[in-house]
Amino acid sequence: MATLCWWAPPGRAADSLVWRTGQVDAEIEAWPLPKVLESIASATGWQIYLQPDTRYTVTTRFHKLKPADALRRLLGELNFALLPQSGGPTKLFIYRTSVNEATQLIRTAGKSKAETALIPNELIVALKPGAKEGIDALAKRLGAKVVGRLDGLNAYRLQFDNEAAAQSARAELESDSNVGSVENNFAITPPASLEPLAMSSAPPLSLKPDVNPSSDRIIVGLIDTPIQRQGTVIKDFLLTGLSLYGDYQPPADQVTHATAMAETILDGVARALRENGNSSAKVPLSILPIDIYGGNESTSTFDVARGIFEALNRHANIINLSLSGESDSELIRSLVQEGAKKGVLFFAAAGNTPVTTPSFPAADPGVIGVTAGDAQGNIAPYANRGAFVQAIAPGLNVVHFQNQAWFGTGTSFSTAWVGGWAAGTMANSSQTAAQIQSQTLTRWGIPAKR
Structure with a gap:
């Protein structure tokens, strides 16, 4: 009392x-x-x-x-x-x-749980093209295990017995002529929460997919948790996805983060169509789900890079990264730069901590960092408000799974709203990616930066 x-x-x-x-x-x-x-x-x-x-x-x-x-x-x-x-x-x-x-x-919440944490006994190592020593021989020499491979970029995830062994190996790797780069690996959690609503009705999704094969179909790469098809309103828009964790099956009684993001992306698409006067149009758009979490609560910067690599290889036009970390990654940054050169648009969550320090990959060049707030440009009290943030959108949505409505909050949702809007604008337009990006920032940009 x-x-x-x-x-x-x-x-x-x-x-x-x-x-x-x-x-x-x-x-x-x-x-x-x-x-x-x-x-x-x-x-x-x-x-x-x-x-x-x-x-x-x-x-x-x-x-x-x-x-x-x-x-x-x-x-x-x-x-x-x-x-x-x-x-x-x-x-x-x-x-x-x-x-x-x-x-x-009204009342500031308690100290937020850190969204990233160093994985102390791991390193991400990229070998130079034509390296004389292969990764397996190098790992054996250093007493490490290769627990992740991105052969297309000569990048690998090495695991050591403990933090001291990893740091000792790092000192050696930084002077190795075969090594292009070495960096720490970090755990990353999606910045969003989802809770079931006691009462709600599930309105039918207003979008209709264009099922005709098309060379100019828009593909949104969703780098996220496992996605659910059955019991959702999104299944007709989902391509066959890819999981870094094999045949892992998500729970049947709890909506996953990716499922919530996919529906929010489609809500963003529908909003773009309404605002552009095309609300009855069929949408030549699909979502490519890439699971980088499996059954784990967190992923890592290395697996984020693997997810981006796979999305780019599968011709994604837009990549949605509703996740946030505190540390930059040279590997992720290089992938974003390569994709941006080819016209791929990247959207990433700014993070759910009310600070101005950069979060990544949202602060990387070529990425549109999205925070949460209202239509007047007021940033939500829980959200990052750093100078790197370029766009602002509602940090919440009501999504549906197995006849249950779920209420979600966080900059994850803001990112999906903006990325979805960009995809909806791109889907029925002949504009270039640069023009779509400009139009998106005109619509969703931080007011002071428009």
């Missing part, structure tokens, strides 16, 4: 808001809305998001109301959505027009 009281003038009892588990009392006179929300957040531990520029004054008195009824009395004509979460604090969104606009955090 929490009781919050404030001084009141003589002759009137002090205002109070008493929030017990399952029961709320209030004696409130002319409280500004932020004060009410701060009190609720303090009493409950909820993360509360408000639509910016919402002005409302609360005067109410009630006793022993259930929390949902108390919220209705406290918030009056304002809309709200309460989202319980199994793995974190409940989220409360308060808005006038759309839940997408509720981006102002």
Whole structure:
């Protein structure tokens, strides 16, 4: 239970808001809305998001109301959505027009979990063309195992017994004339959360695929987790994908990150078609899912590079990277540069930490870094706002799997919205990739940079 009281003038009892588990009392006179929300957040531990520029004054008195009824009395004509979460604090969104606009955090969340972590006993090694010593001989000499191969780029993932062995080998590799580059490998997690909604209806996807073979079909490479086909609205748009983890099958009772991103990409496509006056058109567009996670909670910079390489080899026009890391990778950067030269558009998540430090690959040249925020350009309080960020879009969406609606938040969703919009614009246009990129940044760019 929490009781919050404030001084009141003589002759009137002090205002109070008493929030017990399952029961709320209030004696409130002319409280500004932020004060009410701060009190609720303090009493409950909820993360509360408000639509910016919402002005409302609360005067109410009630006793022993259930929390949902108390919220209705406290918030009056304002809309709200309460989202319980199994793995974190409940989220409360308060808005006038759309839940997408509720981006102002009332109470700062606890310290965010780092999205990247060094894999201390691994290195990524790229050999020079024509190297005299092959990777297997080199690994044996250093006492390492080759646990990942990208032969097309002469790049390999080496695993050592411990961190000390890896660092000793790095010192030796940096002076080896056969080695083009050596870098650390990092674990990367997708910056998004997904929770089931208690009530929702699944509207049919408004897009119709163009199933005719076409040399100019748009392919969106989705570098992500395993994707689900059955029980989704996206299956008709999915190409046969590729998994770096063989025949791993995702769970049947939990929507995966990739499935959510694919539906959000298609929502972005549909939005582009509506805004361009082509909402009834069939779409010559497919999504190429590439699983770089398998059943793991994180992937690595090396496997991100492998995913990009495979997408480029399969002629992707757009590559969606709804993931974020803190460390740059020379291997990823070189792949992006090569793809960008050929007209491939890259979109990557800025990350779910409210800092200005660069995140990668979003900050790499040739990548459009996307953060979360509203249509006025207000960046969501949880999202990266660094100078490298070029685009801003809603950091949330409602997606559907097995007749269940799921609510997701994070810059992952922002990235999929913008990448999908670019794909939808490209699908029914004869414009060049450079023109599509310019048009996309005009539509979704940070207002100060448009």
